[in-house]
């Protein structure tokens with residue numbers, strides 16, 4: 001048994017479709033009660049990894065343990081304790097919203113009162129309770145997505161897999177969902193494994209992120225670590241007197257990684273640990289007329305793009 | 313396990329019988345069938361309806377044919393509507409899902425047969441009754457219900473096999489109708505291929521058939537039961553969720 005504080009642990013996990021290595025030897029851990037963001041471009045192997053972790057696909061090599069259970073031999077136990085929102089919402093469109101949730105409550109052997117209570121809680125929370133009798137087919141994409149998330153949480157799982165949960169949700173709904181996920185993790189110790197193409201979202205809520213590309217895990221760490229490792233900070237200086245000689249001197253400084261002029265503004269990229277004040281002082285000392293200085297922090301997105309570029 | 317099978321049956325029935333998307337609810341078609349087979353036909357044929365083996369063929373076979381639609385939908389439909397993977401990601405075991413799907417369609421056929429047969433009794437008694445209560449020949453009635461059950465299981469396991477392999481409901485329908493037609497035609501093809509031998513066989517069998525009808529019927533039931541069990545076991549072996557996702 002894996003120790004309790006680790007919910008997911010993979011060891012050199014591989015999954016091959018013919019000649020294609022969809023998942024190519026990934027090793028990582030996810031701590032219990034944390035939100036892990038799995039990032040990567042289209043076709044990177046995110047969905048395939050989730051399928052492997054749920055025991056829906058068999059790995060061609062390597063192994064994984066989820067909640068302490070082996071995905072190959074104890075997948076039933078894993079599925080019993082997990083909830084999953086996969087690539088498709090998986091809703092029964094010919095049934096009503098309520099019937100969809102009720103079905104999953106029954107699947108997990110919830111009592112009739114538990115089901116009623118849970119359906120009310122979840123749907124009220126998402127503002128869909130009034131419309132619970134409607135056939136799902138008639139709902140909008142975002143409403144279905146919310147319902148699918150509710151269904152995933154119906155049985156209070158210990159670990160949830162969410163494949164692009166906020167895709168198609170409006171800003172209000174996605175921020176609501178993010179809040180719910182954070183609460184679940186912080187208050188109830190639920191572990192969340194999610195994939196997303198929204199890097200700002202990952203930056204906001206994920207304790208740790210993993211970046212996968214072409215089946216290989218190219219980086220794992222907290223969003224901050226990733227930014228520090230990959231991204232650079234920048235300084236935008238609005239003013240006059242950016243002589244070429246000054247720019248050359250700037251470029252020569254060891255902390256500065258790039259200098260460019262954009263729309264008559266000076267943009268200086270520099271390493272994370274550098275004090276930006278030093279740079280401003282230098283410029284002022286050279287007689288540059290400074291109107292305004294703005295500091296830019298590397299986003300997770302910058303770091304992500306830099307990482308992928310590095311891979312190419 | 314039983315609870316899980318019932319959950320699946322409930323869901324399948326709700327989807328097929330009570331859904332409201334195609335304008336009318338599914339149970340309207342059931343009413344129409346029961347109306348024709350349980351009211352109109354008995355009314356036309358009179359009190360003989362209850363003793364005529366032909367009537368048995370009507371209320372027993374029609375529903376069995378109807379099940380194929382439901383079975384074709386079993387896995388191919390879930391795949392086509394993108395619900396299969398989510399269903400497979402739940403705690404339900406492979407066996408519960410498989411048996412739930414089979415049971416849903418078998419019971420569907422069986423209930424329609426039973427309803428039609430009972431509606432026939434009411435129709436005949438109301439229209440042609442003369443004080444005494446008229447009912448089927450018990451052997452015909454119970455034998456018929458048992459036959460419906462056994463044949464429906466066979467049909468639905470064939471359907472499950474076909475549905476497992478098909479990616480759309482349409483494809484499943486096509487494959488299913490082809491394979492069932494093939495199975496029903498095997499006796500005719502054999503007779504065609506060996507005309508003399510089969511005539512001899514039939515001539516020898518006929519007297520024996522007449523003498524031991526009960527034994528023959530029981531033997532047929534036994535064989536059907538055996539085939540059902542074999543087919544179910546095969547289906548169980550074939551049904552592995554790790555393979556289903558890939559297909």
Ligand SMILES: Nc1ncnc2c1ncn2[C@@H]1O[C@H](COP(=O)(O)OP(=O)(O)OP(=O)(O)O)[C@@H](O)[C@H]1O
Pocket residue numbers: 017020022040041042043044045046047048049557558
């Ligand atoms: N059943 C399958 N058979 C063959 N190839 C597959 C199968 N499933 C996935 N693949 C391939 O594996 C690779 C990874 O796919 P996967 O769905 O895991 O990507 P993803 O990271 O989820 O992408 P996206 O962001 O677009 O959802 C892709 O090249 C895909 O074509």
Ligand SMILES: [Mg+2]
Pocket residue numbers: 046047048087163
């Ligand atoms: Mg995907």
